[in-house]
Amino acid sequence: MTTAITLAGVRKEYGGFALQDIDLELPAGQVMGLVGVNGAGKSTIFRILMGLIKPDGGQVEVCGYRMPQGQVAAKREIGYASDDMRLYKGKSLRWHMDLVRSVYLDWNEPYAAQLLKRFDLRADQAMGGLSHGQRVKALLLLSLARHPKLLLLDEPTTGLDPVARGEVLEAIAEVLGDENRSVLFSSHNTRDVEQISDYIAFLHRGRLVAVKDKESFLESWRRILCQGEWRDEIAAVPEMVSVRRNGSVIELKVRSFHPGLTARLQQLGLAISAVDRMDLEDIFVTSIAAGERQ
Amino acid sequence: MIENDRVHYLDNLRALALLAGVLFHAALAYSPLMHNFWLTADRDKSVWVDVAAWFLHLFRMPLFFAIAGFFAARLVNQRGVGGMLNNRMARVLLPLVLFWPLVTAAIGWLAKRAASTVRNAPPLLELLRQNDLPSLPLSLAHLWFLGYLLLFYLLIWIAATAEWRVAASWTLAATPARLLGLAPLLLAPALASVSAPTPAPEGPLPQLWAVVFYGVFFFFGYALHWRPLLLSQFRPLSAALGIASLAAHTAFLWLLKVQSRHTGAHLLEAVLQAYVSVWMTVWCLQAGQAWLNARLGWLRYLSDGSYWTYLVHLPVVFAIQFQLLDWDAGWPIKWAISVLVTLTACLASYHFAVRGTALGRVLNGRPGRREGMAVTSQGRRS
Amino acid sequence: MTFAGHDLQMIRLLVVKDWQVYQKQLAGYLAGLLLALSLIGTGRTWSFNAGGLLLLVLLVSTGFFAIGHIVVNERKESTLPFVMSLPVTALDVFIAKLIAGLLIYLVPFLVVLSTTILLVLATSLPDGLLVYAMLVYFFMFLSYCVALCVAIAVESEGWNIFIQMALMTMLSPFMIWAGSLQSIATNVRTNHIVWSPEVLSVFGGEVLVTALALAVTCWFHTRKASVLQSS
Incomplete structure (x- = not known):
């Protein structure tokens, strides 16, 4: 299996923030959602991947090119859009399309026209007059119309209204029809990530808290409701991440869930009333909160 | 109006305007007003030369610029602004760079030679002679x-x-009444800032009055391209425009003769000149459209040779008129000789030495694209 | 096409891009320059002075706004991430910025310079003025180059404005100092164009400072690890 992205032991430190020992692999043809709160280091990872920031240590490889040395060749294969990326206000979308087309030989004009229509954009409109949603869609159009092998999208859905968010996610999902194309996108909206990702990576305070494929990730977390008397041994169970008590009702959140766990809890005197799967947002908040406590 | 991609009446008007230019420059030698400022000013001069020549002068160049504006608009329409500029670089900048040193050197050489050979030297030549x-x-x-x-x-x-x-909205808002009644009043301050009759703005830097004055005609022509029906609206006014222009010109000449130093008189001269310029330019354009909008063989040939002729005619006129300075003959004969010999020399040299050569291609465009010459012909004009 | 590891095609494209981004403003400045030239060409004392002043003001402000528009705004308006997303290296972007900045300034600069040469040589103005005018113009060019280099190298907008202001205020002391040079003071009102060793050494100094500013910025850029600030 070839990888689209490989980060090995990547470190970067600046002004009170440190990205520490990042090991991350994105197999080709997969979508990875990078989840983290603001300031977790998501944008820094994207900039390192684009060769715009040189890491203090570790190795970075994108589309088979070592970064930042191979950035020119790598960037020919990458479509990159970030939340802080703006287009030239006084120029039209057409002008930007022509600029990008003159750089990339594989620019697909009919597809660009199709995207224009689909995103409800006007090519002759100056960028200065675009709304945030239109700007994001314009950036996405400029990336998608040249069929990049890897899409790096830093917070593409942040600040979008539900309709625009739906259009953007749909367009990203469509890219995945092509097995050779990979996507890494970041968001602090876990619902977006859950909707389209194959892989999920949690980033917190410059560290990767978890990286897994979505299904086994969701499969490994459970919310267990039980009743009984509280004992300290319950908190000492290795899988335990969060405990909430309300009288005799106890809510437990566990990772690496396995059927033997319920038996173990029963042995500790708890009567289990429900074992539920958790959604990603719940998992995210729980794991971040657990990380804070540590 | 437009046939085979040529605008016949503008082609023909251009050829006539060229002829007017040669007639005008040849006549200045016999103009009392220009006697102290013209290299070939003759002893024999006539006030009738002033009457006719300065009348012609008031709309000869404005007409050139209006036609140039029309063709510039056409080029922009067909090739975009960049295409128009590329075309104009070849047809206008290149001839300027090529011919300016030659023409200046020729005039300088002729003047120096005349200063040492002519007996009846005019004042300007006398200055040169006295170093x-x-x-x-x-x-x-x-x-x-x-x-x-x-x-x-x-x-x-x-x-x-x-x-x-803004400029586009102004020109689109132009009505015949506004153009004929108000536009000249806007031009008058430009003309009032220089002496009357207007001098040629031939210095190395652009002069503000000339930029405004000729610019207005150029952009009028430019707008005309997008309002092809505008000219026909002037047709009912044709006779009135002609008569009013002659009357205004007469009043202008009378003011010049009175030689009032009063500022008001100078302003009035400017206003009268402005009206004659606008009215006669419009008159020429609508008359050309009414009467000259067909392929006329002799004019067509003249039109083809016109750019070359105009570029080189002045040194030829000077060369002939320097020879005529010491000849005791009346101004009409001298003027007729200088015009005829100049036109013959220029057109013959065009026919035998320019047409069909690389230079001819620079001036007239490639022969294969003759049908498009109306588009590119501004470069050959005046 | 590459040269010494630089993608010339991309550099050309970025220069054209900057030219097009600034083109609208440049058109306005060119219109202003034409007005200034027309005023000078009119030949009256008031219009000559007004035109001359307008010419210099336009030249200085073109430089100021060119730097603001193509260098500072690229960061301020966050268009730099877009540029950097193209297959270019930071060094190529820097080279393109430098070329575009110089090119944009050279258009009005050469108009003003050639007009001055034409005016001094073709009118009754003393020809000796030419040497003095050249020294002053090259000082203005030097100021622009230094300001451009600082803008490219230093990301702080406040520092950029400070440097540009400082360079502008140095113009008039430089004019007074250059006017007091022996060979300038002697010949400025005559028709003698004298390139004395003194004048040539000032020119040499101006060229040296310009080259130094460019070299230091290049060196600084080759060592720069990150194009975009981490956040």
């Missing part, structure tokens, strides 16, 4: 119009790039 004027001041001579054309083409680029739509 009071060590050399002629830097000037574009009669090729100044090429410089202004380039400036106006640049202004088109500027207006298009900076997205100034």
